[in-house]
Amino acid sequence: MLKQNPLEFLDTFVKQSRFFIVDNNMYVLKEYASEIGLLKWYIIMVSNFAVGIYPFKLDPKERLIREVEFMRKSTKCFKKPEVLIVDYTKPKIVRSFVKGEVYSYDSPINIHYEIGKCLGFCHEEGWVLGDTKITNFVYNEKGLFIVDAEQAIREYNEKYAAWDILVLISTLSMDGYLKAVKSDYSRIVDFILRGYIDTHRESADVIKMLRSNEFKPLILLLIPFPLNYIFYKKIGEYVEHIY
Secondary structure (H helix, E strand, C coil): CCCCCHHHHHHHHCCCEEEEEECCEEEEEEECCCHHHHHHHHHHHHHHHCCCCCCCCCCHHHHHHHHHHHHHHCCCCCECCCEEEEECCCCEEEEECCCCEECCCCCCHHHHHHHHHHHHHHHHHCCECCCCCHHHEEEECCEEEECCCCCCECCCCHHHHHHHHHHHHHHHHHHCHHHHCCCCHHHHHHHHHHHHHHHCCCHHHHHHHHCCCCCHHHHHHHCCCCHHHHHHHHHHHHHHHHC
16 A cells, blocks of 8 residues: 655645546646635635735636746746646636656755756746645756646745745655655755755845744744754854855
């Protein structure tokens, strides 16, 4: 029997996409109004009400609009699947399928740097993603792709950007927890932060926001112990170096 960590289980539970093949090409049909998809965002929004960090949307059409806007208009950050058909009345989309490896704690060290770099480019362009859990990213020989962006908005500020980093690190930490507590977790965090700093000119303000009183409780809550303390110490080192 295969074992799943909590992140994998939740991701499987909330799937709202189906795959199909036409003329030997694989495509993805994503339905935003599916009950499972709605449950996913209801859970996230309820937990988010207490902190008010990011403007999540539950309405299926609004989520579709956000994703299509990002996939078609962002130019500098992640590679993206092609959106082929958009149905605003259902709502649903058909997009190309991205074949590759899902980003995880076990990904090559250059991929950890690359995800920080691409996220920095997104923020530099004014986009924030809202949902940066690691299963939303796939890499192959062509580069690093984002395959889910239904909470992305072009309304950049330091708080939203810090939330993006926190969700990324939180889900990465949960994915590799047993290995992380025994290995050089701080090295992986370093590569992500270096990539981010190398591409985002306002990265210092974002990292400083992560050290604020508003984010410290979230770090302790969303990143499992003792990785939360390692991460908090690491971003403290960056703040001291930058300032």
